[in-house]
Amino acid sequence: MTAPAKFVGRSVPRLEDRPLLLGQGRFAADISFPGQWHMRVVRSAVAHGKITSIDATAALKLPGVHAVWTHAHVAHIPRIPFRLTRIEGLMPYQQPVLAEGVVRYVGEPVAVVFAIDPYVAEDAAELVEVSIEPLRATLLATEQPGVFEHELTTEAGVVRKAYGDVEAAFRAAHAVVALELSVGRHSGVPLETRGALARYDESRDILEMHGAAKVPHWNRDSLAQMLGRKRESVQLFEGHVGGGFGIRGELYPEDVLVCAAALKFRKPIKWIEDRREHLIAANHSRDQHHRVRAAIDAQGQILAIEDEFFHDNGAYMRTHAATVPDLAAAMLPGPYRVPAYRATGRIRLTNKTPCGTYRAPGRYESTFVRERLLDAIAAKVGVDKVEIRRRNLIAKSAMPYTLGLETLGTHIVYDSGDYALLLNKALAAADWKNLQEQLRQRRHAGEKVGAGVAMFVEKSGLGPFDTVRIEVTPAGIVEVITGVASIGQGVETVIAQICADALGVDYAGIRVIHGQTDRIDKGMGAFASRVTVMCGEATRLAAVKLRDKALRAAAELMQTDAAKLDIVNGAIVATSGSAGPSMPLAELARSLPGGLSAEDTFESGHMVYPYGVHVAVVRVDAETGGVTIERYCVAYDIGKAVNPKLVEGQIAGGLAQGIGGALLEEFLYDENGEPLSVTFADYLMPTAREVPELAILVLEDAPSPLNLLGLKGAGEGGVNPVGAAIASAIDDALERPGAVTQLPVTPQRLKAIMAAAR
Amino acid sequence: MKPAAFVRHVPRTLDEALKILAQVAPQDGRVLAGGQSLVPIMAFRLAKPAHLVDINEVEGLDRISNDGKLLSIGARVRHAAFHKSVVENPLGLLLTEVARHIAHYPIRVRGTFCGSLAHADPASEWCLVAATLDATMVAKNTRGERPIAAKDYFQGIMSTALAEDELLAEARLPLLASDAKFGFNEFNRRAGDFAMAASLVCYRLQGGKIVEPRVGVGGAEPCPRRIAEAEAALNGKAPGDAVFRAAAEAAASAVEPLEDHQTTGEYRRDLVRAVVRRALEQSIT
Numbered sequence A: 001m002t003a004p005a006k007f008v009g010r011s012v013p014r015l016e017d018r019p020l021l022l023g024q025g026r027f028a029a030d031i032s033f034p035g036q037w038h039m040r041v042v043r044s045a046v047a048h049g050k051i052t053s054i055d056a057t058a059a060l061k062l063p064g065v066h067a068v069w070t071h072a073h074v075a076h077i078p079r080i081p082f083r084l085t086r087i088e089g090l091m092p093y094q095q096p097v098l099a100e101g102v103v104r105y106v107g108e109p110v111a112v113v114f115a116i117d118p119y120v121a122e123d124a125a126e127l128v129e130v131s132i133e134p135l136r137a138t139l140l141a142t143e144q145p146g147v148f149e150h151e152l153t154t155e156a157g158v159v160r161k162a163y164g165d166v167e168a169a170f171r172a173a174h175a176v177v178a179l180e181l182s183v184g185r186h187s188g189v190p191l192e193t194r195g196a197l198a199r200y201d202e203s204r205d206i207l208e209m210h211g212a213a214k215v216p217h218w219n220r221d222s223l224a225q226m227l228g229r230k231r232e233s234v235q236l237f238e239g240h241v242g243g244g245f246g247i248r249g250e251l252y253p254e255d256v257l258v259c260a261a262a263l264k265f266r267k268p269i270k271w272i273e274d275r276r277e278h279l280i281a282a283n284h285s286r287d288q289h290h291r292v293r294a295a296i297d298a299q300g301q302i303l304a305i306e307d308e309f310f311h312d313n314g315a316y317m318r319t320h321a322a323t324v325p326d327l328a329a330a331m332l333p334g335p336y337r338v339p340a341y342r343a344t345g346r347i348r349l350t351n352k353t354p355c356g357t358y359r360a361p362g363r364y365e366s367t368f369v370r371e372r373l374l375d376a377i378a379a380k381v382g383v384d385k386v387e388i389r390r391r392n393l394i395a396k397s398a399m400p401y402t403l404g405l406e407t408l409g410t411h412i413v414y415d416s417g418d419y420a421l422l423l424n425k426a427l428a429a430a431d432w433k434n435l436q437e438q439l440r441q442r443r444h445a446g447e448k449v450g451a452g453v454a455m456f457v458e459k460s461g462l463g464p465f466d467t468v469r470i471e472v473t474p475a476g477i478v479e480v481i482t483g484v485a486s487i488g489q490g491v492e493t494v495i496a497q498i499c500a501d502a503l504g505v506d507y508a509g510i511r512v513i514h515g516q517t518d519r520i521d522k523g524m525g526a527f528a529s530r531v532t533v534m535c536g537e538a539t540r541l542a543a544v545k546l547r548d549k550a551l552r553a554a555a556e557l558m559q560t561d562a563a564k565l566d567i568v569n570g571a572i573v574a575t576s577g578s579a580g581p582s583m584p585l586a587e588l589a590r591s592l593p594g595g596l597s598a599e600d601t602f603e604s605g606h607m608v609y610p611y612g613v614h615v616a617v618v619r620v621d622a623e624t625g626g627v628t629i630e631r632y633c634v635a636y637d638i639g640k641a642v643n644p645k646l647v648e649g650q651i652a653g654g655l656a657q658g659i660g661g662a663l664l665e666e667f668l669y670d671e672n673g674e675p676l677s678v679t680f681a682d683y684l685m686p687t688a689r690e691v692p693e694l695a696i697l698v699l700e701d702a703p704s705p706l707n708l709l710g711l712k713g714a715g716e717g718g719v720n721p722v723g724a725a726i727a728s729a730i731d732d733a734l735e736r737p738g739a740v741t742q743l744p745v746t747p748q749r750l751k752a753i754m755a756a757a758r
Numbered sequence B: 001m002k003p004a005a006f007v008r009h010v011p012r013t014l015d016e017a018l019k020i021l022a023q024v025a026p027q028d029g030r031v032l033a034g035g036q037s038l039v040p041i042m043a044f045r046l047a048k049p050a051h052l053v054d055i056n057e058v059e060g061l062d063r064i065s066n067d068g069k070l071l072s073i074g075a076r077v078r079h080a081a082f083h084k085s086v087v088e089n090p091l092g093l094l095l096t097e098v099a100r101h102i103a104h105y106p107i108r109v110r111g112t113f114c115g116s117l118a119h120a121d122p123a124s125e126w127c128l129v130a131a132t133l134d135a136t137m138v139a140k141n142t143r144g145e146r147p148i149a150a151k152d153y154f155q156g157i158m159s160t161a162l163a164e165d166e167l168l169a170e171a172r173l174p175l176l177a178s179d180a181k182f183g184f185n186e187f188n189r190r191a192g193d194f195a196m197a198a199s200l201v202c203y204r205l206q207g208g209k210i211v212e213p214r215v216g217v218g219g220a221e222p223c224p225r226r227i228a229e230a231e232a233a234l235n236g237k238a239p240g241d242a243v244f245r246a247a248a249e250a251a252a253s254a255v256e257p258l259e260d261h262q263t264t265g266e267y268r269r270d271l272v273r274a275v276v277r278r279a280l281e282q283s284i285t
């Protein structure tokens, strides 16, 4: 047996911080190779149009310019393939690496310039003359689908999910509550913009790409396929990554272009995205419009929910294919009993930046919809918003709970949970009862203050597998080699903590290798809050294996019984009580001809489902429409927190992003499809001043039965219900249930809501 | 977001600076002060000046002086200089109150008072101060200097009376009466953003009645300005909620509000009403 946990469950310091705090990080832009060329993308300035000509003559004449590519140069490269949720019919909507005759959004890559430095490259890009005959821009996902191309319409596909007899439920309903709700277009905006640096090593026939993130193995396979190479001849390397959030690390046109150019020109090719590009070229997300109805009985118990929604995916279907609308539809029921359910998600293409996943993809949206619905039901039957939730929560005794829906290739089965208990704990932490009284008094005195509550179920730990190899190097360093990636979330620390306990070494001496395709053949990467669960359990399995192996080998050398040995602080010692010699792991590794290593794989066909409650308290400025968040409380049950501090960090960061989507961040377009949010002066990210003090409860009442440590992922619960909780609080402040139907709640919109009430 | 190529000139004296400016002005040569507005514009290639006359090394321009009547602020004086009161006069406190609303700390450490006036963003706090207090801008070129009154200086969105070869050498603000009262308020969606509307008010009390009222509004129109209608609503009245509301209402109906994709004129008027009233309220607390 392994010793009791020394590291798992403790907020030990992060292993990855030293270089970051000393300014020694190696982000994409920090990497350079001698003789590199710089790539600059020429982007469409028109939302929709036919390319009539591209003239690069003047650009090519500029000293320092090496080459200019248009679609003709890359016509042999297939379109960027899907990574997840490939539903029927989406393929023809994939994005080419350079526009093929037609441009479909402002920012679409039309040509690329290669030059000696980024300045010359940008000068030259301005000289490339692109003539475009404008076509009508589609900007509303709710309008009748138009023509995309030939017989293809702008409705790329439809996600359908259903169970139970919805019609019968609506017939039997005591009442029906119907809402029309929308979530604004916004996205993850990491501090580090995207970047890619490719070089081709002719001597070994290896194409390398640096600046990889999130899913290096998948991107390696796709790049190899797209460029017609063997997968072993393409290697991806992840450096430090300044934020992922779903959008960074997917395979984008620019990644393919640097690789193709490195092969063609036999020069290292470097591309670093600038902020303006980032805001129009990297994946957008969240843009959905829902028409939802609930059938309820006299007590406000839900009998059925029906939702039709329009998912604005922008101009193309990118790597995520139908992932976001699929998750929105699959996760909408949340923590409540919904006996019958039907969702129809219409994936519509518009002439805006294409979309992908953003932290809590689909769930930020459908939690907003579901929780708005619960508030509306409460108002309809005249009960308190907490009471209505209590009446509808899935009971602990119903766990594991089979929802009857599928997503990401798995059946949704809530593995464990006590939703009512968590609600009670959250309300206690927020001092809900007194809070209500205080707010009532303040409203009486003329203030517009209110509290909101929102509940949700998250999903995490997507399989199908993770493989981990652990090696003890001759120098005594324990290396954990994994195919996951680090986007800054603390992977190295958490994996080291799990390995340390299972193996019997100090976590600080463990080196976790991730995101390097040349070190491990397969890997799933970092998304869907999967790493701690999948890689964590794989690490534990491999460490247990390694420990057994080490003890058996040591027993032979020390001429004793393996059962009488233990590994403590990196040395093999006699189990407590029996005296005897000890041997450092390093020495054992050196003495074994094959070295000391073990590999194991954790497979899982089901996800694990953490769940949470957010409570928000806001003050509305009646004169300006401004909203101030006065207090915020998050309760999140993640089964087992390997490192509670890091979990809190995940929640705090997620909250900030959730506030952005609720109040500030929005990609706006004018009537011609010209993007209006192309700088940080227009795309408003919350700053420290807009993010309130946060009370966080990290709870472990419902460990997952699907892995030994009981782990569930913690990456997305901070963001998931923020729009819902703030909307609920604003309604309360205005004393008008259902006032908020659209996110973000800008002061302009809130003033209009208040004016409409008068 | 890399700027187009440019030549940077680094004069040490004012004469030298003016000479270079005279030479390069016809080629879109521009003054570089704190760079907090100019450099982002260049990075977006909205401006591609071929020459920059960097005044950060020019002697003498970093001075703040006061002759008992006027406070003179040289072209190199940074926003951060006003974090503490620069003069023993209510004006010093007024500038301190306003300064903390400008952008964020690192920007205040670089950006200059005169650069803000030269850039003339409609929402600039310093422009609002200059308009409300009737500052005088001192423009210099190789041929001499001319004073420009605030009401003639601001001409439109990012447009001033400065000629392209003129350097704004200093701005002069009148010191306030020792019993002057003032208040400032602005509304923005995030701390540090340019204001969507801002107001600076200033007056004295005589026998409990408001005299010499000044009500300035910024961020709502192409240029900041005093609103005579609001001042009239205050003049001779005792300060109080009803009077403040009347003045705020007068200001709200007097402005010709800027509109944009998100902001209607009506909403901007609402903001003007709010910031004027709040600035007035602050003046008595």
Ligand SMILES: Cc1cc2nc3c(=O)[nH]c(=O)nc-3n(C[C@H](O)[C@H](O)[C@H](O)COP(=O)(O)OP(=O)(O)OC[C@H]3O[C@@H](n4cnc5c(N)ncnc54)[C@H](O)[C@@H]3O)c2cc1C
Pocket (backbone or CB within 6 Å): B030, B031, B032, B033, B034, B035, B036, B037, B038, B039, B040, B075, B101, B102, B103, B104, B107, B110, B111, B112, B113, B114, B115, B116, B118, B119, B121, B123, B124, B125, B126, B162, B166, B167, B168, B169, B192, B193, B194, B195
């Ligand atoms: C994120 C951010 C937020 C900001 N928020 C605010 C805000 O809330 N309020 C606000 O007022 N400002 C804000 N600013 C702008 C900031 O205050 C600038 O510092 C100021 O507008 C310009 O001053 P500068 O010294 O930086 O001028 P520069 O950027 O160097 O120059 C600006 C323009 O003025 C000209 N110029 C500068 N000095 C002179 C001179 N002496 N004579 C003639 N021409 C001259 C330049 O040629 C240029 O055209 C913000 C800036 C940023 C980046």
